[in-house]
Amino acid sequence: MxxxxxxxxxxxxxxxxxxxxxxxxxxxxxxxxxxxxxxxxxxxxxxxxxxxxxxxxxxxxxxxxxxxxNAGQIVSYFERSFVDLVAEFGPTLTTRGVDAIEQSWHLLHKLARFAGDEKSIRSCTGYLGIADPEKLRIFFESIYARHAAGLSTERVLLSEDAHLHDLLPRRMRGEVSFIEKEKLLALLGTTDERYIAAGVSQKGCTNxxxxxxxxxxxxxxxxxxxxxxxxxxxxxxxxxxxxxxxxxxxxxxxxxxxxxxxxxxxxxxxxxxxxxxxxxxxxxxxLHGVIGYLSAQTYAQPSPVAAVSYYPFPHSPDDAYFYVTKRHWGAAPFGKTLICVGGADEPLPERMHYNPKAPFPKEKLAELRGFLTATFPTEPALQHYQWHGLMGYTQxxxxxxxxxxxxxxxxxxxxxxxxxxxxxxxxxxxxxxxxxxxxxxxxxxxxxxxxxxxxxxxxxxxxxxxxxxxxxxxxxxxxxxxxx
Ligand SMILES: Cc1cc2nc3c(=O)[nH]c(=O)nc-3n(C[C@H](O)[C@H](O)[C@H](O)COP(=O)(O)OP(=O)(O)OC[C@H]3O[C@@H](n4cnc5c(N)ncnc54)[C@H](O)[C@@H]3O)c2cc1C
Missing domain, CATH: 3.50.50.60 (FAD/NAD(P)-binding domain)
Incomplete structure (x- = not known):
């Protein structure tokens, strides 16, 4: 492949x-x-x-x-929790740094305007689906720390029937809304009933x-x-x-x-x-390398732009998650939908060189497809892509x-x-x-x-x-x- x-x-x-x-x-x-x-x-x-x-x-x-x-999902996340960043850099620098990234959407739009292609940046309300109560607890901790630092916080939606009232720290009760399970799953675009909560934030996608x-x-x-x-x-x-x-x-x-x-x-x-x-x-x-594996399929029916990340169950110790974008694909009025899913990452062994021409491993494809099948009911795809790329991580x-x-x-x-x-x-x-x-x-x-x-x-x-x-x-x- x-x-x-x-x-x-x-x-x-x-x-x-x-x-x-x-x-x-x-x-x-x-x-x-x-x-x-x-x-x-x-x-x-x-x-x-x-x-x-x-x-x-x-x-x-x-x-x-x-x-x-890449996956082309535009988010202002860090791949470390706010609490973790504060422990390393202190509250002032962390708050300022996180805020700076969250405020940089306008710079992206400015460059897209300059390039004469504002349509290349598609913004949408994005979601983060959480299936595991332990992950939800960690998520709350981060939201509370952000709140205390004076940063705007993600809205959290909780499934009414998940009996989460006890899990919810008293100080967080004002930050969440309870909604019907069906609505929660519809927002996350999934049929997987294990999801109990969703974080809501600005996201987008681009090529x-x-x-x-x-x-x-x-x-x-x-x-x-x-x-x-x-x-x-x-x-x-x-x-x-x-x-x-x-x-x-x-x-x-x-x-x-x-x-x-x-x-x-x-x-x-x-x-x-x-x-x-x-x-x-x-x-x-x-610096060390991590190889990210992604797959995408195109479908005949157009569907709205969406950007969702999923923390499935059980919560993995290395915080692994899947990320999905849906976007229009092809020229209107014959537009199709492209669904892209990523998350099967793997560290590049020390001192090894990444080979961009290496074939896509079958087991990675099975992992991504397995997640897709468990998450969305999809019609037969028109076209399949799979690719990998190298990400540079700092210490x-x-x-x-x-x-x-x-x-x-x-x-x-x-x-x-x-x-x-x-x-x-x-x-x-x-x-x-x-x-x-x-x-x-x-x-x-x-x-x-x-x-x-x-x-x-x-x-x-x-x-x-x-x-x-x-x-x-x-x-x-x-x-x-x-x-x-
Ligand atoms: C699988 C994967 C999924 C990702 N998903 C997302 C996502 O959903 N959202 C997100 O925000 N980010 C994502 N990223 C990260 C994002 O793609 C990158 O941060 C961004 O594209 C990196 O851009 P860059 O210009 O820093 O690096 P690159 O695009 O890698 O560009 C670096 C360039 O430097 C050149 N270069 C290297 N050495 C030399 C040299 N000696 N001389 C001359 N040129 C050299 C290379 O040829 C290369 O073209 C993902 C990345 C990967 C790999």
Missing amino acids: LNLSPWLDTLNRHRGVHRLSLHEKPSTDIAIVGGGIAGVATAAAVLEKTDKRVLLIEADLVAHAATGH SAVFTEKLVTTLLAHYPKRFRLIERTPVQHVILSKRSARLVTNEHTISAERVILCTNGFERFTIQNEGGAAIDPKFHDS SGVRLIGAEPCNPALLYNLGCNGIGILPSIFGAFRIAALLSGKRLRPSIFDPRDQRCELPVRAKRPTLPFVPKASNVFIKPPSPNQSTR
């Missing part, structure tokens, strides 16, 4: 592939490595917010890695490959003098000096003032820091956005941690704000490194690339906290 997503299957690419010509000595202000949604959105934000020249370098083709192999391709095409047309894209050009080495960077490819050395890694974490290049402490081993050890489960403390000529917007569409857009504008000289408050996204962070209250040095950022004045992490 081939690894083919519906997003890449329907990507209508009109551009040729551009590479550097043999005798060029390329230089730019900002070099961005990685042409997924993060790299292209970062280019868009930097071009809008600064007058810098941007060179985007992609090893393969734009949007053909994780961006072309992020098409979105990214349209955005990059618009950037090329809009900024012909300041923006350049080269594809099929893997960067092999990044060499950082105190004031600049060099990127070595097979045939060229590209000089840049600054380099931004938007590689999702998996880049197969070395980083040499001539300007200070070693970065390479720390960087490579701080903290939080995206890395900002300047490298050991050499601020290097910046990051990477580490999808399972959910990367909204965070990569938020990251793009945060990076652009840094590059435009804005002084940003410390955040959970700041790259950390105890070796290079200045003590609180230390005098700021006047380095040429010091971002007005955050990571300079971050409180040193506690001993049980990641050193990044």
